[in-house]
Amino acid sequence: MTNLLLKNIEKRFGKTEVIRGVDLVIEHGEFVVFVGPSGCGKSTLLRMISGLEDISGGELYIGNRLMNEIQAAKRGVAMVFQSYALYPHLSVRDNMGFGLKVRKVSEEERIRRVAAAAATLKLEALLDRFPRELSGGQRQRVAIGRAIVGNPAVFLFDEPLSNLDAELRVHMRSEIAALHKRLSTTMIYVTHDQIEAMTLADKIVVLRDGRIEQVGSPRELYENPANQFVAQFIGSPRMNILPAANAAMLAPNSTTPVTAKSVGIRPEHIAIVSSSESALRGKVALCEYTGAVTLMHVQLPNEQTCLVVHDKNEVPPPGSELGLIAEPANLHFFDQKGQAA
Amino acid sequence: MAAVTHTNEPGANRAPWLTLKYREMLEAWLFISPTFIGFLVFFLGPLVAIFYYSMTEWNLLSQQAAFVGLHNFNDALLVNPDFWHVVRNSVIFAVGLVPFNMALALTLALALSRPFFGVVFFRTVFFAPVVTSAIAWAIVWKFLLQGEGGVINQMLALVGIDGPNWLRDPNWAMAAVIVTRVIKMVGLNMILYIAALQAIPRDYEEAARLEGASRWQIFRMIIWPLLAPTTLIIMVLTTIGSFKVFDHIYQMTGGGPENGTLVLAFYIYQQGFKFFNVGYASALAIIMFVIVMALTLVQVMLRRKEME
Numbered sequence: 001m002t003n004l005l006l007k008n009i010e011k012r013f014g015k016t017e018v019i020r021g022v023d024l025v026i027e028h029g030e031f032v033v034f035v036g037p038s039g040c041g042k043s044t045l046l047r048m049i050s051g052l053e054d055i056s057g058g059e060l061y062i063g064n065r066l067m068n069e070i071q072a073a074k075r076g077v078a079m080v081f082q083s084y085a086l087y088p089h090l091s092v093r094d095n096m097g098f099g100l101k102v103r104k105v106s107e108e109e110r111i112r113r114v115a116a117a118a119a120t121l122k123l124e125a126l127l128d129r130f131p132r133e134l135s136g137g138q139r140q141r142v143a144i145g146r147a148i149v150g151n152p153a154v155f156l157f158d159e160p161l162s163n164l165d166a167e168l169r170v171h172m173r174s175e176i177a178a179l180h181k182r183l184s185t186t187m188i189y190v191t192h193d194q195i196e197a198m199t200l201a202d203k204i205v206v207l208r209d210g211r212i213e214q215v216g217s218p219r220e221l222y223e224n225p226a227n228q229f230v231a232q233f234i235g236s237p238r239m240n241i242l243p244a245a246n247a248a249m250l251a252p253n254s255t256t257p258v259t260a261k262s263v264g265i266r267p268e269h270i271a272i273v274s275s276s277e278s279a280l281r282g283k284v285a286l287c288e289y290t291g292a293v294t295l296m297h298v299q300l301p302n303e304q305t306c307l308v309v310h311d312k313n314e315v316p317p318p319g320s321e322l323g324l325i326a327e328p329a330n331l332h333f334f335d336q337k338g339q340a341a
Numbered sequence: 342m343a344a345v346t347h348t349n350e351p352g353a354n355r356a357p358w359l360t361l362k363y364r365e366m367l368e369a370w371l372f373i374s375p376t377f378i379g380f381l382v383f384f385l386g387p388l389v390a391i392f393y394y395s396m397t398e399w400n401l402l403s404q405q406a407a408f409v410g411l412h413n414f415n416d417a418l419l420v421n422p423d424f425w426h427v428v429r430n431s432v433i434f435a436v437g438l439v440p441f442n443m444a445l446a447l448t449l450a451l452a453l454s455r456p457f458f459g460v461v462f463f464r465t466v467f468f469a470p471v472v473t474s475a476i477a478w479a480i481v482w483k484f485l486l487q488g489e490g491g492v493i494n495q496m497l498a499l500v501g502i503d504g505p506n507w508l509r510d511p512n513w514a515m516a517a518v519i520v521t522r523v524i525k526m527v528g529l530n531m532i533l534y535i536a537a538l539q540a541i542p543r544d545y546e547e548a549a550r551l552e553g554a555s556r557w558q559i560f561r562m563i564i565w566p567l568l569a570p571t572t573l574i575i576m577v578l579t580t581i582g583s584f585k586v587f588d589h590i591y592q593m594t595g596g597g598p599e600n601g602t603l604v605l606a607f608y609i610y611q612q613g614f615k616f617f618n619v620g621y622a623s624a625l626a627i628i629m630f631v632i633v634m635a636l637t638l639v640q641v642m643l644r645r646k647e648m649e
């Protein structure tokens with residue numbers, strides 16, 4: 001069942017075009033992640049869905065209703081802000097109950113729903129505290145709790161974890177995933193952390209410069225990127241892009257399409273062999289040891305640096321010559337315009 | 342292992358008591374001394390002197406001072422009916438001015454806190470009177486408020502109202518003085534409120550909007566509570582300012598008609614510099630100081646209670 005439908009959505013701030021025609025279908029209960037580089041319009045798109053920003057062109061449907069002219073409060077969406085936006089003068093309880101209070105929901109009902117949301121997020125012990133008395137992670141949970149209380153049809157998250165430290169981010173990520181499983185409400189989540197996108201999303205929307213580059217499951221985007229931008233944006237460390245001629249040297253059994261101008265190969269898909277065993281040779285420029293794997297910067301004869309994830313124990317020392325090979329299936333070809341060939 | 346060699350540090354042969362801490366303290370005092378000396382001579386000195394004067398019978402003309410103890414206070418508080426009349430006027434002035442000023446300041450600030458085309462112009466228009474001379478301001482308004490031929494009354498006449506002689510009519514003089522004073526000073530509070538409003542993150546308002554709060558609810562439940570510290574400061578400053586009002590009264594009504602606008606600060610001036618009762622005027626000044634102090638404390642305490 002379709003829950004959200006974006007038809008050729010556009011946004012202009014004065015003369016600046018920020019969103020340039022976005023078409024998107026979001027199914028009921030889906031977890032959709034918007035990713036893209038800074039300034040590409042992720043927040044703007046999210047705010048247009050929420051109603052905080054008006055829509056310059058196109059149509060937005062939520063549950064089959066045209067939303068362009070419907071006020072934010074009546075769209076059935078709840079938003080979790082990057083800053084959390086907890087009202088500093090209200091206790092956690094009052095923060096969570098605020099929406100019900102202004103909507104004149106009866107007090108018993110309010111208490112019941114706040115208690116239910118607090119139980120879901122393990123916030124019971126914090127209900128009488130003020131936001132300033134909470135840690136970052138707790139604030140984040142309260143912000144999510146406040147969103148849950150309103151029982152929205154769609155949750156919107158704008159980089160909700162970016163103010164947390166790395167460890168907490170991983171933890172909250174799993175909590176959000178668990179929450180989605182429990183509520184099975186549609187969630188739209190903005191991030192520029194592609195690990196977050198990969199782990200959380202049913203569907204990733206890659207944006208660049210106000211346009212959608214590709215929509216698909218994390219696996220689709222990783223395995224079949226539609227173009228060079230997506231190929232390099234999804235996956236870490238980023239995909240190597242080499243001249244198409246290198247493909248045959250990397251994987252002798254591969255066939256290079258005639259239109260291909262370059263070939264992409266992910267660092268984790270390259271294996272290191274001795275320099276006599278491969279046609280593509282290089283010199284180790286730098287080794288970054290990260291524990292489980294070592295990230296090697298290999299300088300190719302054409303002066304390009306190729307990243308290789310090396311997961312063996314013995315690491316070739318810097319300066320040594322080696323050969324690179326790859327499976328034909330892991331090669332991605334791109335044409336003149338950067339589209340998959 | 343190589344031996345550690347101690348080099349002679351530059352400060353090593355300084356007097357032992359001149360530690361870093363003392364040196365820094367000395368420097369600090371040197372830096373603040375110009376201001377501090379000014380404070381002693383021009384502020385603390387007169388303040389102490391006024392306590393002494395308040396207990397003397399000192400006529401500036403005859404240059405004779407006699408110690409009279411609390412006689413001046415007794416005079417003001419218990420004997421002289423003028424005093425309570427004047428205090429009453431000051432209270433009326435404050436009660437009229439403070440809420441009016443603050444409500445207007447907040448309204449203007451709400452309208453002018455967000456950028457729009459011409460916002461700077463409007464802010465300037467409302468702030469400009471604050472920095473114009475009080476005397477010039479009073480003269481202009483005196484002119485505008487004239488009974489016959491005054492611009493205000495001419496405009497009222499257009500809609501068929503026969504305006505009073507604002508500054509000479511005992512029923513209207515106080516109101517006229519208050520309104521013109523508010524128009525002059527409201528810009529200052531407006532700026533303070535604008536600064537406070539701009540410091541409130543937009544996220545709060547947006548979150549509340551998404552949750553279904555109306556504009557009024559957002560103001561009442563989010564903005565107003567977050568403005569509380571600013572409101573307190575403004576209330577205290579405006580109250581103090583209203584008790585100290587002098588130049589405005591001096592120029593516009595001279596305390597009249599029938600002493601209807603004779604407020605405390607102006608009365609003190611009259612006693613001290615017109616009738617040269619320096620002792621009595623000093624006692625009045627101290628009483629005024631106590632009143633303002635008490636009002637300030639009450640306001641701070643009320644606010645604190647409200648916030649709990």
Ligand SMILES: Nc1ncnc2c1ncn2[C@@H]1O[C@H](COP(=O)(O)OP(=O)(O)OP(=O)(O)O)[C@@H](O)[C@H]1O
Nearest residue numbers: 013016018036037038039040041042043044045192
């Ligand atoms: N109110 C505004 N007026 C004019 N331009 C704006 C406004 N808000 C955003 N923009 C512009 O729109 C573009 C997209 O902004 P947006 O905040 O959506 O980016 P983003 O993808 O969320 O980036 P980030 O990852 O840094 O949060 C930016 O170029 C920004 O400068």
Ligand SMILES: [Mg+2]
Nearest residue numbers: 042043044158
């Ligand atoms: Mg953003």
